[in-house]
Amino acid sequence: MLYSDCCSLIEVTRGRIVESIHFGAIAVVDSNGRLLCGCGNVDAVTYLRSASKPIQVLPFLEDGGMETYRFTEQELAIMCASHSGTDEHVAVIHAMQHKVGLSDADYLCGTHPPMHWPTRRAMLQRGEEPTPSRHTCSGKHTGMLALARLRGWQLEDYIRPEHPVQQRIIKTFSEMSDVPVEDIQIGIDGCSVPVFGVPLRNAALAFARLVDPIHAGLDERRAAACRRVVQAMVTYPGMVAGPERFDTDLMLAGKGKIVAKVGAEGYQLIGIERGALDKDSPALGIAYKISDGDEAGRAGPLVGLEVLRQLGFVFPVETVGLARYDSRQMKNYKKLIVGEIRPSFHLQWRM
DSSP states (O other), rough: OOOOOEEEEEEEEEEEEEEEEEEEEEEEEETTTEEEEEEEETTTTEEEEGHHHHHTHHHHTTHHHHHHHOHHHHHHHHHHHHOOOOHHHHHHHHHHHHHHHHOGGGGGSSSOOOSSSHHHHHHOOOOOOOOOGTTTHHHHHHHHHHHHHOOOOOOTTTTTSSHHHHHHHHHHHHHHTTOOGGGGGEEETTSSSSEEEEHHHHHHHHHHHHOOTTTTTOHHHHHHHHHHHHHHHHHHHHHHSSSTTTTHHHHHHHHTEEEEEEETEEEEEEEETOOOSSSTTTOEEEEEEETTTTTTSSSSHHHHHHHHHHHHHHOOGGGGTTTGGSSSSEEOOOOOEEEEEEOOOOOOOOO
C-alpha cells in the first residue's frame, strides 16, 4: 500500500512519546454494496491472502462436494482455515484425505513448522518432520484437490492459475466482490495457489454477501453455500485458526454473529450478521490492511476490536478472552510498564 492510501490506525507509546505507528486503511460495506464508513483509501488495491479462503471454498459446495465426500461441518471449517497445525487439525485433514483418496504426496503447498508452539516443541522432541498436512493452508488445498477429483480434472497442477479449479474460484470471487475477472490482480500466495488483489471495499462486500446472501440477491445455490460456510466457521472456530488466535477467539466471543478470517501481511476480513448491532442493523463486511504487514501481530486484532466498538458491537472483552488483543500496557523484560498500545483512528461515515 502507498503511504497516501493510509491513515494512522495504532499507536505504540514509550513514556509520553508516540514511538511507533501502524498505518493502514479500513472499509465497512453492507451486503448491497453501500460503503458505510472507513479510514484511509477504501479503494486501495491489496492482496487478501488467506482472508479469501471462505470465498474460495464456495465452488466445492456448489458442485455438491460436501455430499459426495460426506464431509462434516468441522471439515468444511478447516477448508476455510489458516490453522495452527495442531494434532487435532492434522487428524481432521487426514480424515478428509481418506474420504477423497488423497495423500500428502498430492499437496503442492510445501511444508513449514506448525504455528502452534507446543505442537512444534513436541514434534522436535520426537524427531517428527513437518508434512503438508500440518501446513496452515492444508485445508484449503484439500478442498481444491477434492474439487478437482469431483470434476474429473487432473490433480498434478491444481495450483496453476489456468487450472479449471482456479478458474472456477476466480470467477466465483469476481461475482462475490463485484470486480471483473480481468481487473483482479493475481499473485502467488505463500502456499503457491493464486491470490487476489482487489480494492478493500470490494473485499468487504464479498464478506458482507457471505454473511447475508439472501438480502444481497445471490441465487439460492450460492446463498446456501454461503450459509453453510458461515455456520461451519462459527460452530468450529478452533478449526479456522487455533488456540490463542484472534479469529478463533473473536468468533467465540461473537456467539454466532461474527465471522472472521485473517490474511498474511496484516490483512483481515470480518463479517457481522444482520441484526447483530440492533434489530434493524444490516449485515456488514469489514476489510482492513495494516500497511507494514504487522509481522508481530500486535496491531491487526486491536484494529478489529476498535472497528467493532465504533460500529456499536459491544461485548465484555475481559470475560471473553479478547483482552490480550485489546488496548493494553506495554512492558519490558523486567515487567516494568513502559508505555501502551492503543487505537488512533476514527471511522469516517460516508452516509
